[in-house]
Amino acid sequence: MSPRPSSPTIPEGRDSDGVDFRNVVGILARRRNWVFGVPLALCALVVAYLLVAHPAYTGTAQVFVDPRDQYTPKDDPLQNSVPGDGLLLVESQLKIITSNEVLNRVIEQMNLQNDPEFNGERVGLGRLVKALIGLGKPEDRALVTLRNLRKKVTTRRIDRSFVIDILASADTAPRAAALANAVATSYLEEQAGANSAFQRRTSEAISAQLGKLRQEVKRGEEAVAAYKAANNLVGARSRMVSEQQLDEANTQLTNAKTRLADAQARVRLIETIEHGDAGLDAVPEAMQSAAIVQLRGRLADASREEAQLAQIDGPNHPALQAARAQVRDVQAAIQRELKTIARSVRNTYASERTNVQTLQANFDALKTQSQANEKLLVPLRELERKAESSRIVYESFLAKAKTAEERQGIDTTNIRLISRATTPENKSWPPAMIMLAAAIFAGLTIGIALALARDYFDRQDRGPEPDAVAEPDVPARAAAEPAPAFRPAVIAQHHAGRLSALSEDLLAAPQGHTMVLVQVQRAAWLDDVALQLARAVIANEMDVMLVDADLARHRTTSRLGFDKAPGLRDVMAGIAAINEVVQLHKPTAMRIVPVGLSAVAERDPRARQALSLAFRQLRDFDRVIVDGGEMGSTASEFGLYYLADEVVFLAQGPGGKSEDAAILVDLLKLRQVKARVVFVEPDVSVAA
Structure with a gap:
């Protein structure tokens, strides 16, 4: 070699x-x-x-919708607050602005029913077409005007705000601004009217209930009075007379018992003094008595006089005897006064005891009467509660009716026009x-x-793909068979002798020469070129390796029956080595690398490296023929053209994609890759 x-x-x-x-x-x-x-x-x-x-201009007016309604001085502002952020309320206003009530106000104010732009009487292409095909049916002018106005009026809420844009379109700029302002004004008037109507309905509904509530209050109070009269229950609304008497009797009894205890204590003190050595002058009443104090003063004077006379006169002197008699008289008077005080204390004790007994009997009687009344008070309290609740509801409704009546003339909605529409300068449509x-x-x-x-x-200039294609080892048919038939069974034989120039170039190449065949246009006879060249190499007793790199169609693999065998895809995916996927086609003794089964990602650098290594190993064969499929297939993305010694583009004839192949040949030659275009026809093969 x-x-x-x-x-x-x-x-x-x-x-x-x-x-x-x-x-x-x-x-x-x-x-x-x-x-x-x-x-x-x-x-x-x-x-x-x-x-x-028709041109269209759009005017824009802005209104501000505050979720918090205005409130009168009698209202609690917290009760009018809207829960949450109020966005639902503002979104609801968008629908109210384009409601029939608001738009009908605009139609009436601007007399839009007589305006051809809105009442549907303007002559246009759409109306003419409908009239020609018989769809132009007469409609109510008011409904047509309302429908057209709704199409021209749109609303939107500005993000992160409670401001609403009202957009109105018209054929002229001044008309668009006037229409937007009319919609905004009508909306504010409609809201004010709706609020007044709501307050009026509220007042009427509440007033209708006042008579019924008044009668309920009257019946409740009459029931309480009748029950009190029937059971002899006298007293104020909160307490009965028997309860007040029981409280007063209890207070009197408590005070009497206190006084009785004090009198009893003084009596016991007197009894203790009388049975002991102490005199009655130790009694608190004796110490506080003015008579005792006076008598003690006289006793002191008499005793002092007796002492003086005893020093001067003898014991039997009449003056001394008189002084001593006076002392004895004063002492006797003091004792009598003390006994009188003791009797008075005992009398007070007896009186207090009698008083306590009387008060206790009175208290027991009142207590018995109160216990009897308690049973009668249970139904009375229930009647009073019913009467009180009816009275509270009646007073509440009366206040609300008065408030609603006062608020009928007050607009409590907090909606205002913050920007009137100005005349637009530019068209909004088209x-x-x-x-x-x-x-x-x-x-x-x-x-x-x-x-x-x-x-x-x-490029689909050939007939439908044949259902069955002859294997390369099918015996050749007569060369005289007409070429235009294009029968799949004879296409290979037709080209066997007509690709001699390409076969001779391949046979004359050095050992290990690698040729990549690329189809410029898809054609049945171009699918056979790789097989015919491989058979020519085998016929010259050389080893040939046929590689199916047509990842899109893999016709060669299918014809030789290796669709389910591992192959080039598995090598590029790193699953198998090149020597593990080489298959032997026994009828022709041809070595082939099928297309394989694995999936390969586009432009995978690892796949390109595996492909380069595989081609270097395949150079041990005398010749390597690579079926590159159609030009532009995925195999070229892995640098297939640069791994071969020669790239041959198989074309049907000049023109069309052949020009693209010629440009590609020039590019490959600039990159030091041998490439050429070979025109292959069913009957003629010309090398270019």
């Missing part, structure tokens, strides 16, 4: 061969009439619409620049899609 040449050097930093981009650019360049014609047609339609469309930009963008998108689709269908 001759020395194997080194593989071509791949320039650094090159991740892709650029086939897909060049292919698309070439298609768009050939189909530029589609690419630019569709946008021009759409722009023409937009311009025509702009010329016939947006000419936006429509033209959209037409250009949509036209380019549709044009590119149509160009690519047209090019794809133009």
Whole structure:
């Protein structure tokens, strides 16, 4: 064997061969009439619409909706607060603004029923079309005006605020501003009227209940009075007379018992003194008595006089005897006064005891009467509670009726117009620049899609795919069989002799030469070229390795019956080595690497490295033929063209995608990759 040449050097930093981009650019360049014609047609339609469309101007008025209603001095402001953030209330106002009540006010104020812009009598393209096809049925003018006005009036709430924008559209700028202001004014009037009507209905509803409540209060109070009279219960609303008497008797009895205890204590003291050595002058009453004090003073004077006379006169002196008699008289008077005080204390004690007994009997009687009344008070309290509750409800309703009557003329809704609509300067419809930009963008998108689709269908110039294809080892048929038949069973034989130039170049190449075959257009006879070249190498007693790198269609793998065998995909995925996936086709003694079963991610650098290593190992064979599938397939994304010694583009004829292949050949040659285009026809094969 001759020395194997080194593989071509791949320039650094090159991740892709650029086939897909060049292919698309070439298609768009050939189909530029589609690419630019569709946008021009759409722009023409937009311009025509702009010329016939009625312009529209939009005026904007702003109102502020405070969720907290205004309140009168009699109201509690906390009761009028709205729970939460009040956004639900503001969102509800958006629907009220476009309600029939508000819009009918606007129609009446601006006389829109006689305006052709709103009453449906304006002549337009849509009306003419409906009249021609018989759909222009007469409708009520008021309903048509209301429907058209609702279409021209929109509302929106400004984010993070309670401000509402009222937008109204019209054919002229002043009319748009006037319409927006009319809607805002009508909305405020409708809200004020609704609030007044609500207060009036509330007052009427409450007043209708006052008579009934008044009768209930009267019946309740009459029931309480009748029950008291029937059971002889006298007293104020809160307490009965028997209860007051019982409290007073209890107080008197308590005080009498206290006085009795004091009198009893003084009597016991007197009895103790009388049975002891102490005199009655130790009794508190004796110490506080004025008579005792006076008698003690006289006793002191008499005793002092007796002492003086005893020093001067003898014991039997009449003056001394008289002084002593006076002392004895005063002492006797004191004793009599003390006994009188003791009797008085005992009399007081007896009186207090009698009083206590009397008060105790009176208290027991009142207590018995109170206990009897308690049973009668239970139904009375129930009647009083009912009467009191009826009275409270009646007073509450009476106050609310008065408040509602006073508030009928007060607008408690906190809604105001904060910005009147001004005359708009620019049209809001139709947006000419936006429509033209959209037409250009949509036209380019549709044009590119149509160009690519047209090019794809133009390449489908062959008949439907055959249901069965002959294996490469099918015996060759007569060369004289007519070529235009294109029967799948004979296509391979037709080209066996007509690809001799390409076969000779492959046979003349050095050992380990790798050739990649790429189909420029999809055709049945181009699917057989790789198999025919492999059979030519085997016929010259050389080892050949056929690699199916057509990841999209893998026709070679299918024809040889290796669809379920591991192959190139598994090598690129790192699941198997290249020597593990080589299959032997026994009828032809051909070695083949099927397409495989694993999924491979696009532009996976690990897959590209595995593919490069596999191709280096396959160079041990005399020749390596790679079926690269159709130009632009996924195999080229892994640098397949740079791993081979030669890339051959198989085309049906000049023109079409052959020009793209020629451009690609030039690019590959610039990157030191040998490449050429070979035209293959059913009857003719020309190398270019």
